[in-house]
Amino acid sequence: MTRTVYVNGEYLPETEAKVSIFDRGFLMADGVYEVTTVLDGKLIDFDGHAKRLARSLNELEMKHPVTEEELLAIHRKLVEVNEVEEGLVYLQVTRGAADRDFAYPKDAEPTLVLFTQKKQAVNSPAAKTGISVISLPDIRWGRRDIKTVQLLYPSMGKMAAKAQGADDAWLVEDGFVTEGTSNNAYIVKDGVIITRNLGNEILHGITRAAVLRFAAEAQIKIEERPFTIEEAKAADEAFVTSATTFVLPVTKIDGEAVGTGQVGPIAARLREIYLEESRKTAI
């Protein structure tokens, strides 16, 4: 089935959608994005994604292409016309097309592109077995709190993991884990959830915020602080969170089993709570 996608005010078949070769997203990675999960044909955490998008745009002094209400309407229309029951909506805003120059163009209009992808997310085999991660140096730029389309290093990280027979990588800076290549990282020790505190060093995950809220409601203790790979290897459990994978247990770090090497009870419980609660508030 040919998808219908959205480009700058138009709904088009994917084969007819076009963006200029002068677009600064293409030339300079001068763009930001969001990925919103769809379950039961509804959007999970739309409000959080819209707010983070607005923040990313503001931090980069980029124009907002449409209002939050218009953004919601576009998301809903794409989900409807493409008959997405389970999957995601990808959204990208760039500074727009202009002659190539390092200085921001004064009169360029932002480019707005959205498309859907159908994908099984709830019944993921990895949720039952857990995933394995390797550790890699975090050599990304210093504003990881802005969700830019500069994804080459995360991509290289995933390839390095794959080459070592692992599923993903955790990134390490100054001796401490920042986050996963495309997710936030957590460990559990003696019933306490430990995860990196917010700052410019990590993306402020929308799923992270929701999961920590649900954990607090379930009376689980939380420590927001940096932790090392050594501490993670000695933990009882580990897991990652992201919009498309929810809560995913990590059972191996650099080839060593975490805890029993099986999916831990807290990660399993948080995944269940997250799915249940997110479905209730999906729009």
Ligand code: PLP
């Ligand atoms: N950290 C990074 C680097 C990411 O790329 C992502 C998601 O793409 C996340 C964390 C998780 O964020 P969210 O829960 O908003 O999907």
